Structure formats: structure tokens, C-alpha cells
Amino acid sequence: MSSSRTISSGRARIGWSDKVILSQRARQWAGSGTMAMTAKAAQERAKGRNVISLTVGEPDWDTSDSAKKAACDAIWAGMTKYQPSLGQLELRQAITERTNQELNLKTYAAENVAVSAGAKFALYGVLQAICDPGDVVVVPRPAWGSYGAMIEMAQAHPRYVVTSAQSRFLITPEALRASLQGGVKAILLNSPNNPTGTFFLREEWMSLASVLREFPNVLIICDDVYNRLVFDASGLAPHLLHIAPDLRARTILINAASKSLAMTGWRVGWAIGEPELIQALGRLQSQSVTCLPGFTQVAVMEAMREDHGVLKKRMRDEMLPSCERMRNGLAAMPGLGVLAPQGALFLWVDISKYLGRTHQGALIASSMDFAMRLLEDQAVAVIPGSEFGQDDHVRITYSVPEPVAQDAVSRIQKFLSGFQG
Ligand SMILES: Cc1ncc(COP(=O)(O)O)c(C=O)c1O
Numbered sequence: 001m002s003s004s005r006t007i008s009s010g011r012a013r014i015g016w017s018d019k020v021i022l023s024q025r026a027r028q029w030a031g032s033g034t035m036a037m038t039a040k041a042a043q044e045r046a047k048g049r050n051v052i053s054l055t056v057g058e059p060d061w062d063t064s065d066s067a068k069k070a071a072c073d074a075i076w077a078g079m080t081k082y083q084p085s086l087g088q089l090e091l092r093q094a095i096t097e098r099t100n101q102e103l104n105l106k107t108y109a110a111e112n113v114a115v116s117a118g119a120k121f122a123l124y125g126v127l128q129a130i131c132d133p134g135d136v137v138v139v140p141r142p143a144w145g146s147y148g149a150m151i152e153m154a155q156a157h158p159r160y161v162v163t164s165a166q167s168r169f170l171i172t173p174e175a176l177r178a179s180l181q182g183g184v185k186a187i188l189l190n191s192p193n194n195p196t197g198t199f200f201l202r203e204e205w206m207s208l209a210s211v212l213r214e215f216p217n218v219l220i221i222c223d224d225v226y227n228r229l230v231f232d233a234s235g236l237a238p239h240l241l242h243i244a245p246d247l248r249a250r251t252i253l254i255n256a257a258s259k260s261l262a263m264t265g266w267r268v269g270w271a272i273g274e275p276e277l278i279q280a281l282g283r284l285q286s287q288s289v290t291c292l293p294g295f296t297q298v299a300v301m302e303a304m305r306e307d308h309g310v311l312k313k314r315m316r317d318e319m320l321p322s323c324e325r326m327r328n329g330l331a332a333m334p335g336l337g338v339l340a341p342q343g344a345l346f347l348w349v350d351i352s353k354y355l356g357r358t359h360q361g362a363l364i365a366s367s368m369d370f371a372m373r374l375l376e377d378q379a380v381a382v383i384p385g386s387e388f389g390q391d392d393h394v395r396i397t398y399s400v401p402e403p404v405a406q407d408a409v410s411r412i413q414k415f416l417s418g419f420q421g
Contacts, residue, residue, distance in 0.1 A: 030149040033368060033387040040372060041381040051379045052408045054397045057194060057345055058264040059229075061314070063303070067263070070302035074295035083294045085286035086278065087115025087270070091297045094304050095270050099253065102227070103241045107248065112272050114281035117292060119225045119256035119269035122281075124150050126252055126271050129280040130219060131156035135185035140171035141389035142348070144194045144223075148389075156185065160389055165339065168198040169348065173207040177214065186219035187212075192226040192237050195388045195395035196348040197341025199230065199237040209244035220251045225269075228260035228311055230343030231320045235312035237343060249274060259345075260311060261303040266296045315343070319399060323347070326398040329409035333416055345399045351385075352392035357421040364419075367391045377418060378411035 037055055044051050086092065092110040100108050116122035123146075131137065131154040139147050140161045148158040161179045163169045170193070171179070180187065192199040200208065212220060220240065227237045241248055256269030271281060285291065327347055331338045337350030351370050356363075360377070364370050367384035371394055375381050385393030398405065 025153075025155075029153065030145075032145055032149075033371075033384050034145070036368075037371060037375070037381050037383060040375055044375060044379055049379045051375070051381060052400075052404055052411065053381045054400065054408055055381050055383050056397055057259075058399075059259065059262045059345065060399045060401065061262050063261070063263050063266070063299070064306060066306065067261070067299040067303040071266075071295040071299035074298040079294040079298065081294070083291040083297065085291050086282045087113070087292065088294065088297045088301075091115055091268075091301050092270075094301050095255075095272070098304060099255070099272055102236060103239055103245075105241065105245060105248070107245075108272060111275045112278060114271045114278045114285070115292060115297065116269050116271060116281070116285065117267045117289060118258055118264075119223065119254050120146060120150075121267075121289070122256070122269045122271040123147075123221070123223065123254050124153070125281045125284050126221060126254070126273070126277070127151055127154040127156065128284060129277055130154075130252075131185060136183070138179045138184055138187040140175075140179075140189070142169055142193070142195055142385065142393070143188070143190060143388055145387045145389075147188055147190075159184065162389075165337075165350075168339065169193065169196040170198055170200055170204065171208070173211045176208055176211045180211070180215045180218055184215070184218050186221055188221045188223065189240070190223040190226075191239075192230060192341075192343040194226065194344060195346050195383070195385075195393075196339055197226075197344035197346050198339065199226075199342050200240075202238045202243060205238055205240050205243040209240060209247060212240075212244070212247060216250075218250070220247060221254065222251060223254045225254065225256050225259050226344040227255065228308070229315060229319075229345065231315055231323075232342065233312075233316070235308060235315070252277065257300040257303060261300065263300060263303060266299060268292060268296055268300045319345075322400075322402065322405065323398045325402070326396070326405050326409060329406075330396070330412065333413055335416070345397055347396045347398050348385075349382075349394050349396055350392060351394055354416070354419055355392060357419050359415075359420070360418050367394055370394060374412065374415050378415045380408050380411050380415070 041051050092113040095113045096108040127150050133155040135156040136159050137151045138159045151158045161175050230237050253272040257263040327338050330336050335353035339348045359373050367386050371382050371384040383395040
């Protein structure tokens with residue numbers, strides 16, 4: 001689609017279309033179905049409808065007061081100027097302590113950490129830093145849609161591996177071995193996973209580690225943003241480096257304050273890896289975004305000082321019951337299949353029995369049709385599975401207040417009763 005607009009250049013006004021102005025690459029940048037859903041939800045709200053949004057990937061509690069106060073104090077103390085491109089040293093040290101503790105390692109130091117604008121820019125930077133044009137990066141699916149887009153922005157190719165319900169939508173050792181043939185640059189693993197909320201157990205990591213050892217040139221990127229959002233009593237998802245510390249040098253860790261510290265809007269994330277990679281990220285950041293604000297980094301340091309027990313308790317006492325309530329409500333509806341997540345914020349709902357049927361006269365051929373129709377009919381917004389590479393599912397955020405969840409479940413039930421055929 002090309003749009004026509006005008007820009008002013010000196011006195012002349014030049015007519016142009018995006019064909020003329022945008023690079024070949026920019027014309028191919030993928031937008032997201034999430035954006036389409038958000039725009040449609042905003043349209044419905046503008047009509048005065050009470051839209052329930054089950055689309056967001058963030059905790060439904062606020063950033064802690066002490067973190068907010070630390071940011072305000074830092075601003076008033078004059079922390080309003082440029083900062084180091086790789087992040088404040090104190091924060092980089094705090095991240096290494098946290099990571100060493102999580103992984104039961106002693107090996108990371110500040111030189112292994114690049115602080116970035118969220119996990120997203122950390123990952124974007126890593127892919128820019130490691131990929132040459134045409135490189136292949138393996139991505140098991142379903143997966144967060146930004147992975148593929150970011151790999152393509154790095155002029156590399158995603159090699160998607162489809163997973164199934166039998167393995168809780170996690171890649172199996174056999175599929176891993178097959179996917180790594182033929183000169184793969186890296187594999188991207190997200191455990192706990194968005195959108196399924198499932199994670200690899202210790203013994204599953206063990207089998208994957210054996211396969212990864214067969215491919216010594218493959219880099220391993222672990223996106224750990226949900227690692228503390230688990231229902232398990234330990235409060236931490238098992239990790240590849242718990243099982244296989246020998247793979248550390250070629251493993252790149254991505255994490256953020258966004259999910260586990262309820263700080264999605266503060267835009268603080270990080271990449272952890274070998275110093276050469278971190279220096280490259282420093283150059284990329286210094287020549288692009290320059291740095292992150294200092295006061296957000298101070299706030300994250302303060303949030304990290306808080307007791308992890310609070311989150312563990314919240315996951316067990318609030319999130320798990322919310323998840324179970326919504327899961328049971330949905331699973332009781334005819335034709336919906338709902339996977340039991342082990343953490344994260346979502347339910348991964350199989351809608352295949354509704355595809356190819358009509359809803360009040362409209363053919364529902366895809367997860368996007370299903371999501372759009374649900375929004376039009378009952379004002380409930382969910383994310384189509386096509387966003388994650390599986391068109392027979394939708395992703396539903398369960399982390400909403402209880403009355404909202406109840407209302408959503410009854411609206412979805414009404415919506416399903418409108419199917420024919
Ligand atoms: C799997 C995964 N990784 C990374 C991110 C991005 O996190 P951040 O907000 O820190 O950029 C998200 C956000 O939804 C995510 O789901």
C-alpha cells in the first residue's frame with residue numbers, strides 16, 4: 001500500500017509516495033496484528049462501547065512506590081543529563097548479581113552487561129550485532145511476533161520450527177537437531193514462552209543441551225523476560241545455564257525490568273554476553289539512541305532491592321487462581337482447548353473447531369477473523385494466533401481484575417453461541 005503525502009522542502013512542496021521515500025527494506029518491515037487489534041479496540045471505545053482488552057503483555061499491578069520515588073528523587077537531584085551508553089555501572093553490577101544468583105553462577109561481571117531500552121532493543125541490538133545478511137536464526141513457534149521482524153531487520157532469515165500441543169508447544173530435541181542443520185547462526189529460545197506460558201523443565205533442558213553441544217558454532221539467545229513470572233514454588237523457571245554452564249560463552253541472555261518488576265513503561269532491559277558483543281552493543285547504542293535516562297535506571301536498581309518473595313507470593317496466591325479461574329471458564333465452553341500455562345501472563349486457546357464456520361453470517365476463516373469478530377460482537381479484544389505463527393489459536397491475557405475476567409468469559413460464551421455450522 002502506498003500513501004501520498006506532501007513534505008515541504010524550502011519553498012517548494014514535493015508530492016511523494018512511500019514508494020519514493022522509503023528504502024526497499026523499510027517497505028518490508030512487518031507491522032503487527034497487535035497494532036491492528038489495538039486500533040480496532042480504540043475505534044470501538046470511541047463508539048462508546050465498554051471494551052475489555054485481554055491483549056496486553058504486562059502485569060496488572062503497578063511499579064512499586066519505592067521505585068517511583070527513587071526516580072523522582074533522582075530527577076530532583078539533577079540526574080537529567082546524558083548517561084553511559086551501556087548503562088550506569090551500578091545497574092550493570094546489580095544485574096550481574098541478580099543473574100549470577102538466578103543461574104547459580106559466579107562468572108558474570110559488569111563488562112558482560114549492556115543496558116538497553118527494554119528487552120526489545122537489547123534483542124534488536126544483539127541481532128544487529130551477530131547477523132550478517134542471509135544468516136539463519138532458528139525460532140521455535142508459537143513465538144512472540146517481534147522475533148521474526150527483528151531477524152529480518154538484521155537482514156537475516158528466521159527459520160521457524162512448528163511445535164505442537166504434545167510437547168506443550170516447546171521444541172523437542174529431535175526438532176532442534178533437525179533445525180540446526182546447514183550452518184545456522186543462532187537459535188532463539190523463550191522459556192517461559194509468550195504466548196503459551198509453558199517452560200522447559202530441567203530434564204528437558206538437559207536433552208536440549210546435549211543437542212546444542214553437537215552444534216558448537218550456534219549462538220544461543222535465551223529470552224528470559226518471564227523467568228520470574230512462574231507458578232512454581234521456586235519462583236524461577238529452570239534455565240539452560242543451570243544445566244549446562246559449559247554453554248555459557250555462546251549463550252546470550254536477554255531480560256528486563258518490564259515484566260518481573262512491573263516496569264514495562266520504564267523501558268529498561270539488558271543483554272548479557274561476552275565482552276566483545278557488549279562492546280558492539282555499546283557502539284550501536286552510542287551511535288543511535290545514545291543512552292537511557294538515568295532516573296529510570298535508578299528506579300530499576302531500587303526495584304531490584306525489593307524482596308523477591310513478594311512476587312513469588314503474588315504469582316502463587318493471586319496470578320495462579322486468576323489464571324485457573326479464566327482457564328476453567330474457557331475450557332468449559334464447547335470446542336475451545338486451553339493449555340495449562342506454567343507461568344507468564346497468557347492463555348493459549350485453541351479455536352480450530354470454530355475456523356471455517358460462520359458467525360452471524362460472517363465466515364471465520366482465520367484467527368484474525370475470530371478476534372475481529374469477537375471485538376465487534378462482544379467488545380472483547382484478544383490477540384490472533386497468527387501473530388505468533390499459529391493461526392488456529394488466540395492469546396488471551398488472564399492478568400486482569402477478577403470482575404473484568406468474569407465479564408470477559410461470559411461475553412466470549414455469548415460470542416461462541418453465535419456460531420453456525
Ligand atoms: C517474549 C518477549 N520478549 C521480550 C519482550 C519485550 O520486553 P520489553 O518490554 O522489556 O521490551 C516481550 C514483550 O511483550 C516479550 O513477550
